[in-house]
Amino acid sequence: MLQQIYPSVAHDFSYELNKDMHFASAHFVPHESAGACQNMHGHTYFANVTIAGDELDETGFLVNFQSLKKLVAKEFDHTLLNDHEAFDDRDPNFFPTTEVVARTIYERIQKHLDTLENKPVCLQVFLRETPTSYVVYRPKRGKKSES
Template structure:
């Protein structure tokens, strides 16, 4: 069992859920400043997704945990992240599959799905640990998306 303490995000919602998962994936960073990371290599990413909202769905969930795992784990686990060209690019540094880029991509996939739900939950934070000593927290900048 994974037990970690994550940075807290302030939000105005009544409910908050967190989903932890591991994703084993490979990537490379297509830039000369990436050093050894220019070569294909892998990580076991530890991901925590924070979703908040005021309304539960007809099943009594803010979001079903299994649906989050299906969206993220099933999509990225045991894959080469660079091949997810709908989310990552080898040309635009804003979309390289760095830890920052992975966190943002996970947010985008989740929020796109949440936008289809009647109870309109919001993804307020994505935490991605790439190594035991390095992690990134992504929070959407546009406060309008969170309210």
């Protein structure tokens, strides 16, 4: 994977971890205003997640890179995103758009991080859908995820 520069998040944590991943998925956006995106099509998504914290776990990790890969790439790779429980073709807040996929990745990761004793936090998810289009999802500070 090519090294890329991602938007950074200002924070006061001691450690910051970034993990790059990619996955190939198909999707469609179930709304007439989506134009050609109403038709099923695929992308090779490139994701970067930024996680920060002050404490390392018992293995000396902020978080294990493999657990992040399982939560994202292994979950979504070679699937139809519309078939996942996290997405709903009846509610635009849950259509599998790049914005919603980025938010869903954040929610999956943060839910896992909340179970860890060292309590790292996911600061942002950068999700590239095409070479020219990407989304950055950052939760509002002080606001917990709805998941």
